[in-house]
Amino acid sequence: MASTMTVDISPRAGRREWVGLAVLALPCMLYSMDLTVLNLAIPELARDLRPTASQLLWIIDIYGFMVAGFLMVMGSLGDRLGRRRILLIGAAAFGAASVLAAFAQTAEQLIAARAVLGIAGATLAPSTLSLITSMFRDEGQRTFAISIWIMSFSVGALIGPVAGGLLIQYFWWGAVFLAGVPIMVLLLILGPLLLPEYRDPNAGRIDFASALLSLAAVLSLIYGVKHWADVGVDGQTLLALGAGALLVVVFLRRQRRIANPLVDLALFRSRQFSLALTVNTVAVFFMFGIFIFVAQYLQLVLGMAPLEAGLWSLPGAVAFTLAAPFTARLAERFPAVQVMTGGLLMAVVGFVVMGLAQGLFAVVAANILIGVGFTPVMALTTGFVVGAAPVEKAGIASAMSETGSELGGATGVALLGSLLTAVYRARMADAPVQGLPPDLAMAAQATLAGAVEAAQQVPAAAGLLAEGRAAFTDAFHMTAFLAALALAALALLVLRVLSSATPQPAGH
Structure with a gap:
């Protein structure tokens, strides 16, 4: 491995740093692709490996579990051992584990390989983000670089299903894992040439x-x-x-x-750090939670096929991706707090539109508003978090930001999903289920998917399905209005607290 290089103390980044940013974007794209691409491979994978229901769940979930669990550990290791070193070690492990996953012969082997992929994947987000903090010391350049960093995750999520579908159609399910190997090889070649090394000179043993x-x-x-x-x-x-x-x-x-x-609790003494971390987590909470329900609304209420629903979900994701580079330009013209508040308020408008939506185009328009609104929120809160931390603590600060996002996303799906389900069940408790077998009746009153299945098996249950769709729509609208209220309150809090917090450079 190349020897440690001195970080340029010039406030403005040059060509080397921008090319290095392009290199850092590659593993970020792969990281998000790996979160989505496996879903398409499940049917073929299940036919070949014949996993039990429990094993199949572990194949899907173990990657995210390991990423979430190891983020702070890897962020701290990067601060101590060198961020570039940890990134390159993680890239090598990710590539090797991808090969093992592609050629797994049993469900147990695939679960183990996915676990290693998750541990290796946990090096990518904190290492890449903290390296960006070291490379881009100018606040405006750093905001733009973080926007590109966020966009790379979005691009990976967008192309993951498409690339996965093509690979599975023309090769076999294992090809979705091999697609990442060339990217990691490229990172291993270019990383030592283009990326600086940085570690905390005063860090003790982990x-x-x-x-x-x-x-x-x-x-x-x-x-x-x-x-x-x-x-x-x-x-x-x-x-x-x-x-x-x-x-x-x-x-x-x-x-x-x-x-x-492992975590310097003194970071939380900064209102900028604490509130930005909170806003980031809450934003992901509502973003992940509501997007799951949009997919269900399109398929179960509007009756779309999965592919059609996926295509109609793309405009919001595309809007999020395309809006990322403009965040830095807005932050140059207006105070970052105002841009962030404006993004939250645009998301509020999007959720209000979604709460009133009665058809496809209103839902798509709401998705676009929410995507564009959340873009500056995600970019600027991330910038506030890493900017509030001393440069030697950027690795752990980045990891804490990513851990908050993981917890926010998982909690959003769980809590908002539980709320939506509770409202649906309350509305359907007195629904007429005469003539239905008890198991179908119970399923129809529990979830809209159950009502759809009941109507498919018993044509007389069409009225029950209509009532179930109305109940789901009411619950969906209520959840959207709740998100709008929460984000409006969050916008006021951001405007009040962060306006009085002077952003500090990453190296303070």
Whole structure:
């Protein structure tokens, strides 16, 4: 590996840094592609490997679990051992694990390979973001670079299903994993040539007890939230969430006592850091939660096929992607806090439109407004988080931002999903189910998918399906209005608190 280079202290980035940014965008695209591309491969994969229902869930979920659990550990390791070094080690591991996943012969082998992919993937987001912080010291350039960084994730999410579909159609399910190997090889070649190395010169040894505590806490919380989303509140959900909360308390107490903490709690003394991290998490909470319901609305209420629903979902994602480069230009002309507040208010308008929507085009328009509105929120809150941290702490600050996003997304799906389901069930409790078998009647009163299945099997249940669609639409609208109210309050809080916080350069 190339020797450590001195970071340029010039405030303005040059050609080398911009080419390096392009290199950093590659693994970010691959990271988000790996979150979406597997869904298309599930049918063929299931036929070949014949996993049990439980194994299939682990094949899908283990990647996200490992990413969420190891983000803070990898961010801290990057600050201590070198961010470029951790990124390149992660890239090599990601490429190797991709090959193992592609040629897995059993469900157990694929689960293990996906777990390694998740651990390696956890090096990508904090390492790339903290390297951007080191490379782009000028605030305007850094905001633009972070916008491109965010756009690369969006592009990966957009092209993932398309690329995956083509690979599966012309090759086999394992090809979706091999697609990432050339990208990682390119990163390993160009990374040492174009990317600077940076580490915290005063960092002590990593506290492995803290690393294990953070891993166990995040995994427990993520598992509890996902289990809540899948089956509702039960003993397993309460146990996982309770254990996660207890581990968080133990983790925080340990960070206050030890000399070299994994997370520097002094970062939270900055209102800029704390509120930006909160806004980022809340924004992802509503963004992920509502987009899941849009997909259900298009398929179950409007009756679209999955591909058609996916295509009508693209305008919002495209709007989010295309709006990213303009965030920096807006932030140059107007105070960043005003741009962020404006984005939140545009998202509020989008959610209000969605709450009033009665058809396809209103939902698509709402999706576009929400996508464009959230773009500056995600870019600028990320910039505030890494900008508020000293440059030597940028790795762990980046990891905390990504961990907040993971928790926000999982919690949004679980909590908003539980709310929507509760409203639907309350509306359907007295729905007429005479003439239906008990199992179909119970399924129809529990979820709209159950009502659709009942109508397909028993034509006389068409009236029940119409009532179920109306109940789902009411619950969908109520959830959208709740999001609008919460984000409006958040916009006021941002305008009041962050307006009085002077952004500090990353190297303060």
